[in-house]
Structure formats: C-alpha cells, structure tokens
Amino acid sequence: MDSWLHISLSLVFFAVSFGTLVVYRFLFGERIQIAQRIDQVVGSPVPVRELELSVPLYQRAIRPALAGIARLLVRFIPAAREAELQKKIMAAGSPGNLNAREWMVLKYLVAVGIGFLFWTFADVVGKSLSQAVFLTAAGIPLGWFGPELFINSRIKQRKNQVEKALPDALDLLTVSVEAGLGFDGALMKVAEKPKGF
Template identity: 30%
Template sequence: MLYFTFFLTISFTIYGFYLLRAEKASHLKKRMSAFVGGIKEEAATQDEKTFNAPLYDRIGKPLLNDFKRSFKKRMPGEKEAKIETKLQLAGSPFGMTPVDFRLLQISLALVFPILAGVYGAILNAGYAGVFMFFLVGLAAGSVLPHYYLSMKKKARNKSALKELPDILDLLTVSLEAGLGFDSAVSKVVSKKDGVLSAEFHRSLEELRLGRTRREALTGIKNRIEVEEVRAFISSILQAEKLGIGMVQVLRVQSNEVRDRRRQRAEEEAMKAPVKMLFPLVLFIFPTIFIVLLGPALIQFLQTFSK
C-alpha cells in the first residue's frame, strides 16, 4: 500500500509538472500569436495608409526629397551659408532651407520669362517686344525672392525694435522679483508674443539642448540686425562675464532704448516737411490754383472773346 501511494504521488507530480509546462507553452504561443498578429495588422494598416495617401505623398514627395539631396551635394558651401544667413535674418519664412530657396529662385527665373514672353506674344508685341517681356520676366523672377527676404527682414527688425522696451521692462521686473535670468526670460516668453519673444524662446531651447548661454544669446545677435538689440545682448554677456548686476544693466539699456526712440521720432518729425513738399507741389497746389484761378480765367477769356 505504501508503494502504491508513493507511485501515485510521483505520477501526479510528473503529470502536474507536464500540465504546467504545457500551459506555459500555450500561453507563450498565444502571446507570440498576438504579437505577430499585431505586427501584421500594423503593417497592413501602414500599407493601407500608404496606399490611400495622395499621389504626391506616395511618389512626388520622395522624388522631391531625393532631388533636394542631390541638388544640395552640388550646391557650393559658400552659397549655401550666404543664403542660410539671409533666411535667418528674415525669420526662415515657410521653414525654407537654402536648397528650397535656391530651387524657388531657379523655378521663378524659368517660369516668369516664359509667362512674360507668352503675354507679349498675345499682345502682338513683335519679336523685339516679346524679347523685352522675356527679359523683364527673367529679371523679376531672379530679383523677387531676394526682395521678399529683404522685406521680411525689415519687417522683422522693425517689430523687434518695437518690442524691445517692453521686453526690457518685463525682464527688469522679473529680476527684481528674485528670479534668475533664465527664469525671467522664460516668464517673459510666456507673457509676450512677437519676434523677440520667439528668439528668446529659441535660446531657452538651445540652453536645454546643452549650448552655453553665451552661444544662445549670440545666436540672437546673428539673427536680428538691430543695433539696439545687439547692444542689449552684448551688455548682458558683458555683465555676466564681469559679474555686474543684471538689473542695473537692464535699467541703463531701457533708458538708452527709450532715448533712441525719442530721437528717431524727432528725426522723423523733422523729415516730415521735406517729404510733404513734393506731394504739395505736384498735387495740392495745382488743385488749389485751379479752384481759385479757374473761374477768373474763364471770365477773363469770355470777356476778351467778345
């Protein structure tokens, strides 16, 4: 009886171990099936998304990216750096890269002359006229991209100059409240919108990525061509280097910026009479003379005609 009990115990133990192993294998098989099925389903979903995507996303965009990479390899480094500087000063409109800008310039230089030549042919301008239209279109297509960047740069600099006094005041108040410089800049970025706020936000992101404060602030100087902004950044860097209090430096900068703004307003006011002279002579005075002397001249002519 004892042997029989021992045999049953051993048998049930082995059978239980076998069942446990089989259950683990079944569970592992189910998990693998679910994982493989998920991968297949995800791949099928991805293929379906790719198939249902627009033709440009499936074919045109990859071809365009390959063409851009090939074009970038053939683009001179100095030319690329020069265009990159212009784009940064203009605020990188539409997120354009130097390659995008160069391709846009070439495209306009090809399309505008053709359109202008066709327009000249429609007007029956003759061979010389069509050629003149072609040259005008070529000049416009070559100049317009650079002109657009120049206008964007001027608007950006004007906006930065207008925002500077408020930025200085907010920084001063934040520093006086006990915040550190980076925290004060973060507070200003959260409260203000505009060119300078965007630039300071970019500098904070660069600091988080490991760049030094000097490098991040120097980047702002390189991206904004405004004397007051560059003087402000230089004073901050100098104060940090020499250990001078930031609040005192910001107060001095704020007073200087407001003085320069007042001086510019006075200069514009002094230029106003000169600017008004030509419209007065060309448009206002002739109208006044016609209104005042017209009736007398008509009466004079009628009298002498009799």
Template identity: 25%
Template sequence: MTLLLVLGAALVILALVLVSASLGTTAGGQAMTGVDRSVALVQALTNSPKELTKEYDEPFADRVMKPLQEKASKLARRLSGGDAPERIRKRLDVAGNPPGWTVERVQAGKTIGAIALFLVAGLLSTAMGMSFTIKILFVVCATLVGWFAPNLYLYQKVYERSLIMQRDLPDAIDLMTISVESGLAFDAAVQQVARNTEGPLADEFSRVLREMQIGQGRAAALRALAERTEVEDVKSFVTSMVQADSFGIPIANVLRIQSSEMRTKRRQRAEEKAQKVPVKMTVPLIFCILPSLFIVVLGPAAIHIMDSFKGI
C-alpha cells in the same frame, strides 16, 4: 427584296461576330466584358506584392515634386555659387525660419520661378505682338523677377520681423527688470519674457534658453541672438548683457539703464517719423490734391471766360 433581306441578315451576323471578337473570350470560353477586365485588373493589383505596388502608393509630391525640386536646387546651386546655401541659411535665420522654407526649397523656388516666368513672358510677348527688342527686355526682366522673388520675400519677412522686435524690446526689458529686482536670476527673467509675451522676440528668447539648457554658455547664446537679427537695439542690449556678465556688474542696474535708453530711442523714432510726414505729404499734395482743387475752383471761371469769348 429577298436579296436585300439576306444581305441585311448577313451584315447583322457579321456585326455580332466582330463584337464578340473584340470583347475576347476567357480561357474557359466565356466572354469577358470591359467591366470584368477592370475588376480583374484591380484584383491583380490588390493581390500583387507590395514591392510592385510601392511606386503607385507613393503620393504625388514624393513621386514627382521631390525629384523636380532636387533638380531645380542643383541647377540653382550651380548658378548661384558655392556660398549661396550659407547665405540663404543665414537669411532664413534672420527671417525667423518661416514654416516650410528650407535652403533647398528656396533654391528650387528661384529656378522654378525663373523658368515659369520666362515661359509666361515669352508667350505673352508673342501674343501681344511685341517687337524683338522689347520682347527680349520683357522676357529678361520677367526671368530676373522669378529668380529674385524668393529673396525679396525673405527680405520683406526680415524687415517686418525687425520692426516687431524693435517695438517689443523696451517692454521686454521692463519685464526683465521687474523680474530681476523681485529676486529672480537673469535666466529666469528671460524665461518670464518668453512665457508671458508673444512674437518674434519671445521666440528668440526661448531659443536662447534652449541653447543654454543644452550646455551653451550664456554669453555665447546671447551673441548668437545678436547674429540672428538685424535690429541694432537688440545687438546693443546683448553687448551690454555680455559685458555685465563678464565684469560682474549688477544685472538690475544694467537692465534699468537699457530700458530707459530703449524708450528714449523709441520716442525719438516716433518724433522722427512725425517730422517726416509734411515732407512725404508734399508729393501727393502737388500732383493729386492741388490739380483737383484748381479744377474745382478755376473750372467754372474758365468756362465762363470761354463763353464770353464765344459771344464776342
């Protein structure tokens, strides 16, 4: 019994010695706990020069995401060709330059999207136990989707923006006509449209005014407007305005004719869409409505006939 007590006391002393050794001692011989070391580390970082802590003060986007974006953009530039940045820049102009979208970000998004979907498709195909051929096709299709996803987004933005500009152009020309006939110059009429309307067309007219204010000619600013859009009505309007400015034709007469033509075209487009409705309804009518109608109408008769045959 005494031997066990002595052995227990020795083990306790040994444990205390090990704990003291693991915590360590300061230069003055006093023990430093884990909290003290953390406080000392924070004080050392706080009192250190700015050059040493500059790397830790930068946000995560600048330290990690920006270098990753630059590398992905370089890789996309090599895979896309030398004229890819110019094509993307033109597409961004036509799409209205969405906030946060630049040429470098689009190229980086193409690379990152392709790599991400490649890895996800590989993991999913492996987890689902696909055959080798189907796995290759699935991974290739997913990679292509990731690569072309930014382009598809830009094309969708261009399409939506073009529809809005095409819809708002007749009203904008009417406002210009009223402004010019009331005595304002063409530039002031454009300013009225940019100030009193909203949407992509107003933004484009505001850009035309800014370009003219910095010294660009009216014809050059209007031609730049035509290059930044894919709406044929806007291009026709710009061509008419440039020719009227070149030959000295009264702007009010040209605007009145353009307004009448734009409204006629808009009515014709509405009639064309109305004529297409019966054709578009044929497919859901045949494959969705008629089968359900046949089931409701002929179903009870079919059940009655089957019961009659069973009775026989």
C-alpha cells in the same frame, strides 16, 4: 394545422437566434467590452490615407519636390552663396521653413516661370520676336530677384518687430528679477509671453 406549423417554426427561429446571440455574447462579450473601452480611451484608429490627406498640400507635394530638385542642383550652387542665403533666411525667421537650397530652387523656378509668362504674354498680344525676347529677358531677372526682395522685406519686418517688443521684454525681465526670480527664470517668463506682447 398549417398556422401552428408557421408559429412553431417562427418560435424555433427566434429561439435559435436568441440562443446564438447569448452564446456569442458569452464567448466574445469581454473582448467587445475591451475593444469599446479602448475606443473610448484611445479613440478609433485613423486610417493612414486620412492622416496623409490631413497634411497640407504644401507639405505633401511642393516641399518634397523642392527638396528633390535642390538635391539635383546642389553642385551648381556655390557654397559661399548658400551660406550667405542661409544667414538671411535665419534673419527673416525661416519663412516657409525652407532652407537655402530650397530657396535657390524657388528662385530658379520663379525666374523661369515669370520669363515664360512674359513670353506667353508677348505671344498673345502679338508682339514681334525681338520684343518677346526682350520681355522674357526682362522677366527672368525680375523673377530671380523677387524671392530675394521678399526675404529682405521679411528681415526688415522682423527687425521692426524685435525693436518694438524689446523695451517691453526688458521691462518684464527687470520686474521678474526684482520680484525674486533668477535670471534664467526671468528669461523663461519673457519667452512665455506671446510675440510682440
């Protein structure tokens, strides 16, 4: 008798569960299929936090910090010096995608950083105060002109790349024009080629 009660309760439980599942599929089945199809076509949505973390640290933190400091220091940067530096940055191929103000901030930070590094080195080695001041005074200009030297080396490197690629680009341009392409089409053909082809 007791076993029949357990069996009938089990059958009722399974019947109710199955009935609930059927009703659920009947009411929401179409929505579930649409949601699955959207996931297949569009892909599951990526959380905003995950998107933010996929961006490199340089883009998330360092670049905005440089831009913020640049806004504060803009009144101390002469406009002529900024324009001259912007031309150099363009000639160097915009390394790091930084503008002139951000490069100026970088120069200030590197100068202070190297000065502090030299001061700390003098302190660790046990140099006298005058020697520590001399080392710091030598480190600040070194840090100031370091980014400038980097930009100049990039300009020289870029000029060399252009000089090496120019004959091939002119040859391709000539061949494209002779093959019947218009001048603008030939330029597009040259632009499609990888750098330094």
